[in-house]
Amino acid sequence: MIDIEAHLAPLNLPIHIHTQAARLMLAIAMAxxxxxxxxxxTRAEGFGLGLETVKALNPASIEGLYVAFDTAAQARQAELPS
Structure with a gap:
């Protein structure tokens, strides 16, 4: 299972965004x-798109979120039987 905090902590997200991002990553990890x-x-990426649209975070943090969500999805797919 992916270490959610290890991926989100470096982004220094506001607490409410961090909490929701962690929940979305957990949902990916528990698929x-x-x-x-x-x-x-897709749900997690939609969250990122919403943040990007309203310019709630700087571009580097948005990209970091997308990378974290993608990393979580790839890790979970690798764990599951085909």
Whole structure:
């Protein structure tokens, strides 16, 4: 399982954004099937897109979130049987 805090801590996110991002990463990490992983990842990416749209974070933090979500999805897909 991916270390969520290790991926989010360097981004120095505001607490409310950090909390939601951690929940979304946990949902990816807890996906039950290969079908569920992309659904959870898409939800997380939508969160990132929303933050990007309203310019809630700087571009580096947004990119860091996208990378964290993608890393979590790839890790979970690797853990699940095909």
């Amino acid at each position: 039950h099937s290969l079908y569920d992983v992309p659904q959870a990842a």
